[in-house]
Amino acid sequence: MPTPFDPQLVLARPLMANLATVTPDGAPRNAPVWFAWENSALWMLSDATSSSAARVISNPQVAVEIVDYDNAAGVLRHLGLRGEASVEPMNTALFRRLLRRYLGPEDQQNEWFIKNVARVEDPAGRLIRLVPSSIFTNDVSFFRTGPALAQRNAR
Numbered sequence: 001m002p003t004p005f006d007p008q009l010v011l012a013r014p015l016m017a018n019l020a021t022v023t024p025d026g027a028p029r030n031a032p033v034w035f036a037w038e039n040s041a042l043w044m045l046s047d048a049t050s051s052s053a054a055r056v057i058s059n060p061q062v063a064v065e066i067v068d069y070d071n072a073a074g075v076l077r078h079l080g081l082r083g084e085a086s087v088e089p090m091n092t093a094l095f096r097r098l099l100r101r102y103l104g105p106e107d108q109q110n111e112w113f114i115k116n117v118a119r120v121e122d123p124a125g126r127l128i129r130l131v132p133s134s135i136f137t138n139d140v141s142f143f144r145t146g147p148a149l150a151q152r153n154a155r
Contacts (some may be wrong), residue, residue: 007135012037014034036101047124077138092120117129
């Protein structure tokens with residue numbers, strides 16, 4: 001029996017999301033992604049040559065799973081989002097906010113990573129946008145405590 005929780009508890013944290021897409025032959029594919037939740041949409045990083053973006057264009061049905069897990073604290077929350085995604089042009093302001101979420105203030109970010117990997121200003125940059133048609137939450141933080149949910153005392 002699922003134990004629901006406020007999705008914002010997970011969406012507000014810099015966790016890894018797992019984006020599931022479908023290949024043209026129907027095979028599932030998963031990719032770990034950084035994300036931002038803004039304006040009731042999940043935004044994930046991509047670019048024009050990304051295989052994830054190509055699969056979303058071919059078949060926009062996606063699933064995203066985010067797990068908040070802290071073994072020592074006994075926290076285990078699962079958030080699932082489903083729906084049709086789209087590939088959007090890069091929004092550099094959103095991208096910079098997303099990078100700050102994972103890397104901290106700009107003056108503390110790894111300059112090499114920003115220039116060579118993130119490439120904030122690259123015209124090939126894209127964002128995958130999901131406005132979920134369904135959201136599933138399940139808090140099983142009782143795996144250490146029994147029926148008393150660990151979340152009541154954690155974070």
